Amino acid sequence: MTRVAIIGAGIVGATAAFYLSQEEGVEVTVYDHGVGQASKAAAGIISPWFSRRRNKAWYRLARLGADFYPRLMQDLEQVGQPSQAYEQTGVLVLKKKEEYLDEVMERALAKKPESPLMGELEFWTRDQVQQRFPGLAGFDRAFWASGGARVDGGVLVQDLLQAAGLEPIRKEVKLSWDQGQILVEGQAYGKILLTTGAWLGKVLEPLGYQVDVRPQKGQILDYQLDEVTDTYPVVMPEGEADLIPFRDGKVSLGASHENDMGFDLEVDPQVLQELVDQMQAYYPRVTGLEATGVRVGIRAYTSDYSPFFGPLPDQDHVWTVSGLGSTGLTIGPLLGRELALGILGKTGDLDPADYPVSRYVNR
Numbered sequence: 001m002t003r004v005a006i007i008g009a010g011i012v013g014a015t016a017a018f019y020l021s022q023e024e025g026v027e028v029t030v031y032d033h034g035v036g037q038a039s040k041a042a043a044g045i046i047s048p049w050f051s052r053r054r055n056k057a058w059y060r061l062a063r064l065g066a067d068f069y070p071r072l073m074q075d076l077e078q079v080g081q082p083s084q085a086y087e088q089t090g091v092l093v094l095k096k097k098e099e100y101l102d103e104v105m106e107r108a109l110a111k112k113p114e115s116p117l118m119g120e121l122e123f124w125t126r127d128q129v130q131q132r133f134p135g136l137a138g139f140d141r142a143f144w145a146s147g148g149a150r151v152d153g154g155v156l157v158q159d160l161l162q163a164a165g166l167e168p169i170r171k172e173v174k175l176s177w178d179q180g181q182i183l184v185e186g187q188a189y190g191k192i193l194l195t196t197g198a199w200l201g202k203v204l205e206p207l208g209y210q211v212d213v214r215p216q217k218g219q220i221l222d223y224q225l226d227e228v229t230d231t232y233p234v235v236m237p238e239g240e241a242d243l244i245p246f247r248d249g250k251v252s253l254g255a256s257h258e259n260d261m262g263f264d265l266e267v268d269p270q271v272l273q274e275l276v277d278q279m280q281a282y283y284p285r286v287t288g289l290e291a292t293g294v295r296v297g298i299r300a301y302t303s304d305y306s307p308f309f310g311p312l313p314d315q316d317h318v319w320t321v322s323g324l325g326s327t328g329l330t331i332g333p334l335l336g337r338e339l340a341l342g343i344l345g346k347t348g349d350l351d352p353a354d355y356p357v358s359r360y361v362n363r
């Protein structure tokens, strides 16, 4: 029997827990503090194809991460835990200068052959958009991709843990050394997964590691709009403020990207007002709406904005991952599965050497 400890049950830890629970001869214990978790605070947009980022390793991960979602949904269904957290509702991209939409289309068409998941690509008139999402304004033309999706990170984490039959132990775990071996809360485990997101430094630095991961605060508003159904698409105007509708009528507006705030989780009304002001040009109704909730979470960034995963440089029974940034819900499930395979010595779809831990974590 291999005893595996998973520290952190955001999207990565929960997916790893789910896939490890399918393996014979593996006993999994999940620990999760849960405070400030990015996965349950996230906007949930799964649409990496139109990014202007040139980092090829990152784009490959993002593309494969988006492609992995339908498979994850199937795998959950197969074990009798179908999830409604993910849905391909389509995305609308809006630009202040509408000629820039031509560039979006150009980039999308270039990537489409290897990413058929992005679906139909079209320009829509304002009337076409309004039929799909009444109340949107401030533009004549929008870019439409039918395969863009949204996911409710909090719901997906719950569904994965339930499918795994695992309830996390709710505590902030401390690691320690014992004769060159890392212990979890004083206990030895055969394998350890550190899926602690932005908190990786807090976990590893007391053991003498240097960790290049910094926190970024994100805030997001939730509204309840009764008319909203599962046919409403995600709306991505230029800037930070996106609209993400869910099938139960919840519509999220976000999210902020706040550096230099450390692990602060206070709601900042001024930042929220800025999100509303940005969205006002495209969804004038938003100004009069009362929010039903605010979520605050902490993203993890490395100094070159690249994620990493794999074994710790000097401890090959301890695998870790972090630096998922603002696309962590997109790439998190794929990385969770890669960690589950990797820790058991199996080969996945990615090579950890392309995302080396040693670039960001050292003793």
Ligand SMILES: Cc1cc2nc3c(=O)[nH]c(=O)nc-3n(C[C@H](O)[C@H](O)[C@H](O)COP(=O)(O)OP(=O)(O)OC[C@H]3O[C@@H](n4cnc5c(N)ncnc54)[C@H](O)[C@@H]3O)c2cc1C
Pocket: 007, 008, 009, 010, 011, 012, 013, 031, 032, 033, 034, 035, 036, 037, 038, 039, 040, 041, 042, 043, 044, 045, 046, 153, 171, 172, 173, 174, 195, 196, 197, 198, 199, 200, 203, 217, 218, 219, 220, 254, 255, 256, 296, 297, 298, 299, 300, 322, 324, 325, 326, 327, 328, 329, 330, 331, 332
């Ligand atoms: C506001 C916001 C909007 C976002 N929008 C999107 C989006 O639209 N699309 C997208 O793809 N991504 C988005 N992201 C990014 C995405 O949410 C994250 O990158 C991703 O969820 C990170 O997952 P994770 O599992 O690595 O970390 P997390 O979800 O943060 O989970 C880490 C968990 O580890 C726990 N932990 C840490 N230390 C310990 C310890 N010592 N002991 C026990 N538990 C511990 C934490 O409490 C937490 O629960 C957004 C993020 C935010 C904050």
